[in-house]
């Protein structure tokens with residue numbers, strides 16, 4: 001059996017939401033954002049264990065008000081995060097059991113992942129070593145100079161918006177994070193750390209619905225998607 005464990009970073013401040021309540025705890029159609037995220041991962045037969053990364057001091061709240069309140073299964077540990085996403089993910093990786101084969105890393109702030117996308121990303125991670133969900137860019141993307149004049153137009157047919165989950169062989173993602181710590185560099189996603197090692201990262205086409213709750217209008221879109229899903233059964 002291939003053992004798959006998920007690390008869910010949910011220790012961010014949600015500064016770009018600009019609200020007093022952290023975005024992972026905001027209600028989204030009756031369930032907190034992080035509740036939606038954990039449920040889709042926990043309900044998937046391809047995932048065996050989950051490590052939830054919470055802000056230091058919020059571990060008990062996450063256990064009581066999220067995990068137990070919503071009956072989330074497969075939680076192996078709730079660990080404290082760090083000041084940056086990368087540090088939070090690394091803390092989560094350290095809590096995985098050593099018999100883990102594949103690590104899925106999925107933002108706590110992406111509550112709309114479709115369950116059917118999980119087997120494909122896990123399979124790609126196992127086959128290629130590293131894989132990320134992503135969607136093709138829809139707009140034309142300009143590169144600017146420092147003066148905010150256009151310096152060029154990027155080739156849209158090769159541009160992807162990177163999402164999570166990202167899937168990795170256990171040893172590879174541990175090494176990628178440890179090398180980043182030693183080299184004192186950060187990436188905005190975990191696949192980026194693997195890229196720096198010169199290892200391939202497979203792109204798996206995902207869904208535009210798998211948005212990250214980042215700014216207030218994302219909540220409106222997320223609510224509409226959940227309502228539409230419920231209406232269609």
Ligand SMILES: Nc1ccn([C@@H]2O[C@H](COP(=O)(O)OP(=O)(O)OP(=O)(O)O)[C@@H](O)[C@H]2O)c(=O)n1
Nearest residue numbers: 009010011012013014015016083084088108109
């Ligand atoms: N120190 C951090 C920062 C981020 N995250 C998590 O990483 C995911 C993606 O990060 P992002 O959307 O940037 O969240 P925040 O850092 O909370 O947002 P902001 O940058 O607006 O403060 C989120 O689930 C967030 O909780 C984390 O676990 N620890």
Ligand SMILES: C[C@](O)(CO)[C@H](O)COP(=O)(O)O
Nearest residue numbers: 085107162163164188189212
């Ligand atoms: C990992 C990620 O979700 C990929 O899109 C993203 O890079 C993390 O979020 P942030 O907003 O860049 O911190």
